[in-house]
Amino acid sequence: MLHHSRSTGLEMNGSPTITGNMHDGNDDDALHVQTTNTGINVKGGTYAPGRPLPMKMRQQIIEYHGSGMKVGAISERLRISHSCVCKILAR
Template identity: 45%
Template sequence: MTSAKSTEKPPLETKSQTDQSKNSDEENQSKKRHGGVNQLGGAFVNGRPLPDLVRQRIVELAHSGIRPCDISRQLKVSHGCVSKILARFYETGSIRPGIIGGSKPKVATPAVIEAIANCKKGNPTMFAWEIRDKLIEEGICDQESVPSVSSINR
């Protein structure tokens, strides 16, 4: 006896089945981008700060002597996030998240711009880092307000 091979083809998907499958793929991608569950089982929304209540709890637990890795597991928040929040709290005393987006304030005041232009006129081969040092040395800027090398090059 010979065995007969099945020559049946699998049923073709209908247009509506294909559309449904595409829609569910798009929904899954959307969920991955906007929020989900981290490796510890905690919920998060990508690109958004942790709620203030959770931030406060992190600080309270740390203050009571619990280690960051244990806080991480207990609150289901990544160790990096816990460390970052605690570092900011110890540095500034605030649990508030950093600013999302926006532009940094300009450091190059007209006086600073004029001083940079004078340096470049006086010595066109002077490096931007040298100009930066000179601005501090001459008291035009302090360490916090001196423009970056890339700003000077612009």
């Protein structure tokens, strides 16, 4: 049996990742599509579109802001967008 490994991924932009083995037979399970919905933002942090920010990060935003840190500094420290910090503080 001929086996060729196949792995194509575009995880950085949240596109589907295709993994699996191609066989010379009729194997329906030979190709698996795995979707990853994470990416890297411009600050270098990871994000998952449509998913809420973890509670730990939300608490850190509030603590930093309460201690007088500016929104931009919070954004840089936690590697999340300025708008995300603003949305959390507005609630």
